[in-house]
Amino acid sequence: MTLAPQAAAEARPSPPPLRRNRDFVLLWSGAGMSFLGSRVTAVAYPLLVLWHTGSPMSMSLVTFAALLPALLVQLPAGALVDRWDRRRLMMVCEAGRTLALGSVAAAVLTGRISVAHIAAVAFVESCFSVFYRLAERAAVRNVVPGEQLPQALAQNEARGRAAGMLGQPGGILLYTAVRWVPFLFGAVAYLVSLLTLLFIRKDFQGERTGERQRLHREVAEGMRWLWRQRFLRTALGFVAGTNALFQVLSLAVILMIKDEGRSEAVLAVVVTGGGIGGMLGALTGGWWLRRCSQRAILIGGLAAWAALMTGIAFTNAEPLLLGLLFAGTSLVGAVFNVAAAVYQVRTTPDEFQGRVASTANLISSGTNSLGALLAGLALELWGAADSVLLTGGAMAALALAAAVSPALRTEEKHDNDGGKAHD
Numbered sequence: 001m002t003l004a005p006q007a008a009a010e011a012r013p014s015p016p017p018l019r020r021n022r023d024f025v026l027l028w029s030g031a032g033m034s035f036l037g038s039r040v041t042a043v044a045y046p047l048l049v050l051w052h053t054g055s056p057m058s059m060s061l062v063t064f065a066a067l068l069p070a071l072l073v074q075l076p077a078g079a080l081v082d083r084w085d086r087r088r089l090m091m092v093c094e095a096g097r098t099l100a101l102g103s104v105a106a107a108v109l110t111g112r113i114s115v116a117h118i119a120a121v122a123f124v125e126s127c128f129s130v131f132y133r134l135a136e137r138a139a140v141r142n143v144v145p146g147e148q149l150p151q152a153l154a155q156n157e158a159r160g161r162a163a164g165m166l167g168q169p170g171g172i173l174l175y176t177a178v179r180w181v182p183f184l185f186g187a188v189a190y191l192v193s194l195l196t197l198l199f200i201r202k203d204f205q206g207e208r209t210g211e212r213q214r215l216h217r218e219v220a221e222g223m224r225w226l227w228r229q230r231f232l233r234t235a236l237g238f239v240a241g242t243n244a245l246f247q248v249l250s251l252a253v254i255l256m257i258k259d260e261g262r263s264e265a266v267l268a269v270v271v272t273g274g275g276i277g278g279m280l281g282a283l284t285g286g287w288w289l290r291r292c293s294q295r296a297i298l299i300g301g302l303a304a305w306a307a308l309m310t311g312i313a314f315t316n317a318e319p320l321l322l323g324l325l326f327a328g329t330s331l332v333g334a335v336f337n338v339a340a341a342v343y344q345v346r347t348t349p350d351e352f353q354g355r356v357a358s359t360a361n362l363i364s365s366g367t368n369s370l371g372a373l374l375a376g377l378a379l380e381l382w383g384a385a386d387s388v389l390l391t392g393g394a395m396a397a398l399a400l401a402a403a404v405s406p407a408l409r410t411e412e413k414h415d416n417d418g419g420k421a422h423d
Helices: 003-011 022-053 056-067 074-083 086-109 115-143 146-177 181-197 215-227 230-259 265-291 294-312 319-347 350-365 368-404
Strands: none
Touching: 022 056, 022 086, 022 115, 022 146, 022 181, 022 230, 056 115, 056 230, 056 368, 074 086, 074 115, 074 215, 074 350, 086 115, 086 181, 115 146, 115 319, 115 350, 146 181, 146 265, 146 319, 215 230, 215 350, 230 265, 230 294, 230 319, 230 350, 230 368, 265 319, 294 319, 294 368
16 A cells, blocks of 8 residues: 555656746746846946045945835735735736836936935835745745755855846946946836736645734744844854955945046946856855755855955956956856755745745845945945955954854755845
8 A cells, every 4th residue: 555655656757847837937937027127227326426526435335325115114015925915916016116216217317316316116026026025036936846946946055146146237238338328228118028927827825724914023033033043143154254355345246437537338348257257156055055064054155255355456447357356256146146045945834934034134235224324424435445355354264264164064955045145
C-alpha cells in the first residue's frame, strides 16, 4: 500500500515551464514595466533638481523624500498587504503613481519646477511603490507551483536588474533629450502595468481563516517571527549599514561626474555596467548558494564592496572603469537578494508574507533615507572623491565586524537568508 502514493507521485506530470504560465507571465511582465518606470524616474529626480538648482543639498533632500516611505510606511503596508485584496491594491498603486508622475511632467513642460513639488511627488510615488512591491512578491507563490518558486524569484531578481540596466541609462538619456519625458514615460509604464493586472485569473492570496486583529498587533506578529531568526536579524543589520553607505556612494558619483566636467551621459555608462553586473549576479545566485554558506557570502560580499568602493574614489570619473566597478557591486547585491527572496517567500506562511517582508525591508533598507541625508552633509563637507573613500573605509569596518560576529557563526540550515541588499 505504500507504493501507491509513490507511484501516483511519480506519475504526476511536471508543471509547464514558467514561460507558459499565463498568469505568471502577465504578473512578471507588468511588474517589469512598473520597475522600469520607477528606475527611469528615480534617476531623473536628482538630475532634475541638481541641474535646476545647482545645490547638492536640494538633491539629497529630494532623494530623502523618495526613500522616506521605506522607513515610515513599510510596517503598516506589510500588514495591509496581508489584509486587503492584493491585486486591487496593486491596481490602486499604479493608478496613483500614474497621476503623480503626470503632474511632474506637466510642471517641467510648463517651466514651473518646484523642489517642494518634486519632493512631494517622490514621496507619494515611493509610498505606492512600497505597497506594490510587497504585494507583488507575496503574490508570486500563489501563481506558480511550489517547486518553481526559486526559479520564479530568480527571474524576478533578473527582471529588476534588467529594469535598472535599461531604466537608469534610459532615464538619463531621456532627461538629456527632453527633461519632462522621463516622467511621462514613468506614468505610461505604470498605466501598462495596471492593464496587465486586469487579465490575471488567479487570486493573489490564499483564503484567510483567522480573525482580524488590530493593525499594530498584526505588525507585531511579523516582527516576532523575524526576531526569532537570530542569524537573519543580525545579517539584516549589516545589510542596513551597507544600504546607507550606498546612498552616499550613488549621490557622490553623480557629483563626481559633474565636478569632473563630464556629461550626464557618463552616468548612463556607469549604471549600465551596474545593470550588467546585477544580471550576472541574479543568474548565478543559485550557483553561489550551492557552494557557499550564507556567512561566507555576507562577509565576502562586504569585503568585495569595500575594495570596489575604494577603487571608485580614484577613478576620476573615467566612464569605463566606473562601469566595471559598479558591475562588481551590483553582482554581489544581486546574489544577496536572490537568497533573501527564496528563503523569505518559501518559509513564511502566506498570511504573514507582507508583514515579514516589510519588517525585513525596514531593517535592511529603512536606513536608505538617512543615508541620503548623510550623503548631502558628506558631499558639502568633503566633496565627492573623499566621501567615496570614506564609504569604502566604513564598508571595510562592517566586513571586519561581520567576520568576528558570534551571531553570524550560529547560521542554521533553515536560516539561510542574507537580507535585502542594495538595488
